[in-house]
Amino acid sequence: MGNYLNSLRLRRRKRLAAQYAQPGDQRVAVIGLGRFGSSLAGELMRRGWDVLGIDTDAGLVQKYSDGLTHSAVADCTDPEALRQLGVGDFTSAVVAIGSHIEASILVTSNLLDAGVSNIWAKAISRQHGQILERLGAHHVVLPEHEMGERVAHLVTGRMLDFIEFDDDYALVKTVAPDVATGMPLGQSRVRSRYGVTVVGIKRPGQGFTYATADTVMERGDVIVVTGKTHDVEAFSELS
Known part of the structure; x- marks a missing residue:
């Protein structure tokens, strides 16, 4: 029964992996490799997804690079960084930035401008989540809440x-x-x-x-x- 419940919990808490992309597209950019982002990226990799992990912290990128398909040190609040990494060609992206609300909002806005059609964004409060939803994020999650x-x-x-x-x-x-x-x-x-x-x-x-x-x-x-x-x-x- 434990396995049964765990599978349902995983489907809810990490439903990202099951619902991200259109059939046949298993590429996703995970922006922010903190605890949430790195855990999510690792789970997606285990499910056979092609994951691009991005963070401004070179130490975090180095730490998780071996477990990702691709990784990069970049500031995605800059639209040019997203363009150079080709993130606009991805169907799905996750904004896993939690502590820096301004960066979370800017990155989400840049992804929308780049034409990414399935954007998931982490929020650290209901107010943060409401801003992301109004901005146009397709899915907002509040894991701590x-x-x-x-x-x-x-x-x-x-x-x-x-x-x-x-x-x-x-x-x-x-x-x-x-x-x-x-x-x-x-x-x-x-x-x-x-x-x-x-x-x-x-x-x-x-x-x-x-x-x-x-x-x-x-x-x-x-x-x-x-x-x-x-x-x-x-x-x-x-x-």
Whole structure:
């Protein structure tokens, strides 16, 4: 079950890799090789993408150059730097600059002017994200904010893991509440009564199994449920 949840979390937190480009185009420029940018670039490389990593810090570029298809030391707030590197020919680019908001905005603007059709930009605050969206960035991510929300759910509730999607839809790992145990899922009417769907169950000492209408939850089972965020939150608090 851990692998199952990890794959879903990876799809959400690094959905960049799955949605970047049009079919057949697996080139991406990652501008900013800090913790977020270098982690993203490495993941894309592992998925077989052609990655150009760019940063103004020669030390960072040297550090990660062996793991990238191409790398360059350049200041992408200068449109000429982007032109010389041929970034305008890329379908996708990621602005992974976090701490320097002005640079983040300038680079995003330059990428738009260069005609890059799929731009992802990291924001360090909601206000920063709003500026990037208004500027024209196609996708804005707030990794620290999203992780903070996830941990808050885990700290304040009985959930063992929590993943929320953009449309107020969540997937949660929790312990089966007593009110839903001892009878088949079809009979307990979990979906109609609580608005959640039980995806799978892991019984102590056994492997993860997908749930069906005939599955009977028992006390102590670890379950994975999906539904609207407020519904899965309420369900996980049942006793």
